[in-house]
Amino acid sequence: MSTAPNPRLLATGTSGNAVTDLVTPALLLRTPAAPWSQLVHVYVPAAPTVAFSGRDLRSPGIAEATALARAAGFEPVVRSPGGRMVAYDEGAVVIDHLDSTTDIRHAGSATFAANAESHVRVLRDFGVDARIGEVEGEYCPGEYSINVGGVAKVVGSAQRVTATGSLFSTVVQVAVSDRVRAVIIDLSRALGYELRESSIAGLADHAPGLTSADVAAAFVADYRVRLDMTDADLPAAVARHAAKAVGGEPFHVDDWTRAHPLAVEGL
Structure with missing residues (x-):
C-alpha cells in the first residue's frame, strides 16, 4: 500500500463471494488513519446477491424475504450503506467509493448529486438517455x-x-436477468414495498450488446482520469480479513466488522 500523503487508489476485480465483497468496503471504511485519501473499488459481481439495508430489517417480512432470496440462489447480506433492498448478479457493476477525509458534515444530497452527475456522463457515452431522478414505483x-x-x-x-x-x-x-427481476419483485412484496415492475431495467435494454465488462471499464477510466487515481490492489490485509467473514442468515456486515476489527499494521 502506498504511503504517499494523499494517494487516490483505484482497485478492480471481485473476490467471487458476495459476503466478502460487501465486508471489504466496510472494513476499509473503518480503517483508522487510512493511508489513502480516496479508494475506489469497481467490480462485476460473481455471485447473485441480495443486499439488504438496516431499514429492510425493520420490515415484518424480512424473514420471508431472506428465505426467498436464498431459495432463488441469492446470497442475502445486510450491507453497510443505507437505502433499501437491491438484487444483482454478474449483469451488474458495483462501485464502492471510500473517502477517508469525509465526515458527517460532508454527507448527504451534495454527495449524491455530484456522483449522479458524473455517472450520468459516463452512461450517456453509451448512447443511452440517462437522467437523474426517481421514477414512479422504482425499487x-x-x-x-x-x-x-x-x-x-x-x-x-x-x-x-x-x-x-x-x-x-x-x-x-x-443486463437484468430473469432471476434478478423475479427476486426484486418477490422480495419487494415480502417486505411490503410498492413496485412498478416495468421500472426494473438494465442499460442493455436500451443499448443492445452492452456488457458489464464494458460498463466497468468505462467507469474505471472515468475515475482514473477525473480523480487522478492510481491503479492498485486492495490491501492484502483487508482481503485476508474479509475472507474470514461468516455469520447468520442474513449476514450482517456491520455486526461482523464491529465484532472482528481489522488490525491495521502492515496496511
Whole structure:
C-alpha cells in the first residue's frame, strides 16, 4: 500500500463471494488513519446477491424475504450503506467509493448529486438517455437514482458515514436477468414495498450488446482520469480479513466488522 500523503487508489476485480465483497468496503471504511485519501473499488459481481439495508430489517417480512432470496440462489447480506433492498448478479457493476477525509458534515444530497452527475456522463457515452431522478414505483427509491428516458431505473446509490470517513456505494444494472427481476419483485412484496415492475431495467435494454465488462471499464477510466487515481490492489490485509467473514442468515456486515476489527499494521 502506498504511503504517499494523499494517494487516490483505484482497485478492480471481485473476490467471487458476495459476503466478502460487501465486508471489504466496510472494513476499509473503518480503517483508522487510512493511508489513502480516496479508494475506489469497481467490480462485476460473481455471485447473485441480495443486499439488504438496516431499514429492510425493520420490515415484518424480512424473514420471508431472506428465505426467498436464498431459495432463488441469492446470497442475502445486510450491507453497510443505507437505502433499501437491491438484487444483482454478474449483469451488474458495483462501485464502492471510500473517502477517508469525509465526515458527517460532508454527507448527504451534495454527495449524491455530484456522483449522479458524473455517472450520468459516463452512461450517456453509451448512447443511452440517462437522467437523474426517481421514477414512479422504482425499487430502492431515491432522489438521485439514475433512469433511462424517465421510465426505468438503472442505477442506485447509498452512503454510509463514520468517524473514519465515508462509503458511497453504487449498483449499475447493465443486463437484468430473469432471476434478478423475479427476486426484486418477490422480495419487494415480502417486505411490503410498492413496485412498478416495468421500472426494473438494465442499460442493455436500451443499448443492445452492452456488457458489464464494458460498463466497468468505462467507469474505471472515468475515475482514473477525473480523480487522478492510481491503479492498485486492495490491501492484502483487508482481503485476508474479509475472507474470514461468516455469520447468520442474513449476514450482517456491520455486526461482523464491529465484532472482528481489522488490525491495521502492515496496511
